[in-house]
Amino acid sequence: MKRGKRLAMLAMAVLLGTSLLMPARYNASAQAAAPEPEASAACRTDDHGLDLQTMTDTDAPHIQAIQFLGATTGRAAGNGFMIGTSDGGCHWQAIYNTGKLSFSQMEFLTNSVGYVLAKTSATKQNTLLKTTNGGSGYTWVPTGQYGFERIDFLNEQVGYGFTRAFTFKTANGGRTWTKVTTPPNSRYVHFITEDKGWVITVLAAGGYEVKRTTDGGRHWTDSLKVKAAVNYGGAIYGTDSSDIWVMLYGDSGMSQTSYSLFHTTDAGAHWKQVISHPTAGGGPAPGAVAPAGTLNGPAGRPTDMAVIGRNAAFLVAGSGALDTLQFGRSLDDRTWSNLPIAVPGYEAKLSFISPSTGYLAVTSLSKSGVYRTTDGGKTWLKRFSLPEPR
Incomplete structure (x- = not known):
């Protein structure tokens, strides 16, 4: 390893405090023993007395990511902090609170081991980091010139990093990355296993095509084609390779976004349009026009599923x-x-x-x-x- 890169990694480790220990109140055994909260009256609803640090003095603290591993064990993270609970949110404590990292995504695999995407300043791209102590300290995971917009780890060794145009895979916990072959004009990729995955592609003439792979991306087959006047992208959700939900976006305007939601339960052999949500500001939703009021989804712009x-x-x-x-x-x-x-x-x-x-x-x-x-x-x-x- 070159001396400059070694020094950069050491500096990052010092900055992120990798020698910190997970707070004593937040550990795996405590999570397993925590009772299920029963009465909301026993739970606090304020900031639990936490003085959370942010990246700059002008920032207001706000949450940007959340992940629960079970009914009682969870974390929330924001622009300079990460907090945790072991009793379903009745009580929260600070896990990371230095103001040096702004978290956008958490991928905890166990209560101790996880990967996060975070920025070290508002002007820099996302950095991939790994924790083995529950989130109080981090080590840098190099991703080359790319700052991932999204990550998805199947286990501690196998994971995927996504930019707008490319998909990368690691099989050794992030030590090395290889580019996954995806179809031209790919906009969103989701792998359920190392072999089975799905992708949303945009068509030059407008509209979308959803494809699937069963061999890790070496070959992709057409599964769903949707007409649309615009093709701004979408998202794929699901934990079973044959049971997949696909969100496709139309246009936006007047604080509204048109969108459609499709679902397959048989690996794409058949699709059902569950939502067709046109808006006054965004125009028609992608796909076939549904009778007024029959397939409406939540109003506004979808923010998560x-x-x-x-x-x-x-x-x-x-x-x-x-x-x-x-x-x-x-x-x-x-x-x-x-x-x-x-x-x-x-x-x-x-x-x-x-x-x-x-x-x-x-x-x-x-x-x-x-x-x-x-x-x-x-x-x-x-x-x-x-x-x-x-």
């Missing part, structure tokens, strides 16, 4: 023109329901651990906080909130 097993899908949307987030779900692949959520904010992330229990993090600059549901999103109880920006 969570899928649990087969058929259970949850979607949150928001808009700067709306005072509350919008939420919907499907539990049977036959019906989609939009539910009154009554949670303030216009952007959010989801982390569901079962069809009934899930967490929502409001990632808006204001009203940032964490909410919990135990009835599949019918009702939400606040578990944490950050002070409003001054």
Whole structure:
């Protein structure tokens, strides 16, 4: 290793505090023994007395990512901090609070080992980091010239890093990366296993094509073609290679985005359009025009989706023109329901651990906080909130 690169890595390690230990109150044995919260009256809803650091003095602390490993064990992270809970959000403590990292994604594989995407300054691209002590300290994982927009690790050794145009794979925990062959004009790739994956591609004449691979990307076959006036991209969700949800975006305007949601339960042999959501500002939704009012999804712009097993899908949307987030779900692949959520904010992330229990993090600059549901999103109880920006 060249001397300059070695010094850079040492400097990064010092900056991120890799010698720090995980807080004593936040450990794997504590998580296993933590009881299920029963009464919301016993849970705090404020900032739990945490003085969270941010990257600059002008930043207001706000949550940007959330991940729960079980009904009680979870983390939320933002622009300079990471916090954790071992009792379903009733109590939170600081795990990382130096203000030096702004977290955008967490991929914890166990309560100790995880990968994160974070920035060391607002003007730099994402850095990939690994923790083996629950998130209090990190080591740098080199990714060459690329700053990943998204990561997905199947286990501690095998993972994927994504830019807008390219997909990279590591089989040794990030020591080396190889480019995965994807079709031209790929916009979103999702691998369920090392062999089985899906991709959204955009067509030159407008519209989308969804393809799948069963050999790690060496060959891709057509699965779904959708007409659309524009093709700004989309997202793929699912934990089973034959059970996949595909979100496709239309145009945006007036704080609204048109979008459609498609679902397959047989590896793409058949697709069902679950949502067709045109808007006044965004125009028609991708795909066939549905009768008015029959396939509407949550209003605004989709900000995150969570899928649990087969058929259970949850979607949150928001808009700067709306005072509350919008939420919907499907539990049977036959019906989609939009539910009154009554949670303030216009952007959010989801982390569901079962069809009934899930967490929502409001990632808006204001009203940032964490909410919990135990009835599949019918009702939400606040578990944490950050002070409003001054």
